Amino acid sequence: MKYGQRRFIFGFLVIPVILYFIFVILPFGSSILIAFTRWRGVSSSITFNGLNNLIRLVGDELFWNALKNNIIILFTLPIITISLSLLFAALFARGLRGQRFFRITFFFPQVLSAAVVSVLFGFVYHPTIGILSSLLGALGFKELSTFPWLGDTSTVLWAVIFVAIWQAVGFYMVLFIASMQSIPVEFYEAANIDGASEWALFWNITLPLMRDSLRTAIVFLMMSAMDMFAYVSILTNETGGPGRSAEVLSSYLYGEAFRRQNFGYATMLAVVLMLLVLGLSMIGMRAGSQETIEY
Template identity: 40%
Template sequence: MAATRHGRYGFLAGAILPGLALYAVFVLSPYTQAFYLALTDWTGVSGEVSFVGLANFGRLLDDPLFLAALRNNGLMLLVVPLVTIGLGLLLAAGVNFGGRGGRPGLTAVRGAELYKIAFFFPQLLSLPIIALLWQFIYHPNEGLLNGLLRGVGLDGLARTWLGEPRLALWAVMAVLIWSSVGFYLVLFSAAMESVPRDVLEAAVLDGAGRLATLRLVILPLLWENVQVAFVYLGVLALDGFAVVQIMTVGPGGPDGATEVIGLGLYRNAFTYGKFGYAAAMGVALFLLTLTLAVLALRVGRRERVELS
């Protein structure tokens, strides 16, 4: 018995310890180094490192660009997850329960799988490719968007979408939503397929419309999926570096209208050689992301719905 137990523990140790070692080297070690560098004035080149304590974090509160980035990331955190999840739920419900034939309100639309593939297509493109694509779409003279507006006689609505401070950030957020909504359409569609049909039939027989069924029946059953989606989209909104770096003038312009924390981190580290200060920005971003995840999973916690 003792030999069997020893062999079992040896097997578990052999299976777990290599993974823990890799995790410590490639995950915990970089985080630890970042936390340490945030307390120094390291330039990234010199071997001399001076310990400055919390001075870098104090500078963040007096940095107008960082405060602008914090404000922009906060707006993105409000808009991108809510709009993406809302559109994903509506489109998933429309695809899965928007058909006209068969039982009322319970049949998928014709060609539902094709719709899912079409909406999912942006996931096949990398974010830099999407940013370049939309940079051409937003072009003030030769872009597709202004071209369509002028083509239908709406010349007055044509804008320099990425050149106007009050529009640039909204244009960037539209790209993030467009690139993400297809994935959550597919995610929510898969979850909706597991919803018992008798529950939906009972709602239809009680006179609930499609929107009421989505809000009162389907959404509570999909709440855990929505929570996870909010966390992932929140992380995307708190980042936004690749899209802003590629699409915007400056980048981060015009006049800091699209400045985000990740862009300030990159600029301070690789342009100004302030790796210690950039590490402080990274630590601040890490703490914001961790806080978001904890709040989203705890504040939005609901009792599990049990179906017999």
């Protein structure tokens, strides 16, 4: 019996663990080593490069440019997405007629892939056939009627961020609706008797009790802000936009690795990206976790 059980455990684990080790653990683990090498491709040999990749990174303007864009996204994407989705969720929590239609509509972009959505918005932003320009032209903004939204250094990053928001709002809305619905009605009943305004109810009861899902949303959106790969690569045709104004760390490191064959340096960039991601998720998870509200 005991022998049979051990064989059973081994038999169930062996295939998934081997698969997982080869394709996930091994690549993740070895990247820490590759980050300190100079490696130009399959044919060339790997040489240990000491701290040179790190030194190069500190002086690399393109790295700082990409990081700057990630930080801009980090501050805008979560704030705008959460504000919009929280507002929609709060409106739906009142029980509106026709809310099923709105809910389905708002969530739908989430079901599509970021790649499809990016290709689609490549059309929307197109200077001649795109609907954004033609819409603005029809509204009387003649100078914007052929504006290259993805071809101008001042607009390309915002155009990319908007696509990410467009796709994410419905997802967080559904998340927040679920969270609001789990708040016991008694909380509101007590406050209602005290004559609190609707705004006060939302601010003093709903929001604090949604703390956990808000925190999750912030962490998830920060992770999205550090990714952005599909949006940026597709909307800018892997150029990072004019003057690399929309380049982010993920798209920059991908280009360094697979277009310029700087595998060592690209992996160092990935290590920095990982440290940022881990740091951010730790901050996000810690933030406000001391005072969890039990109900």
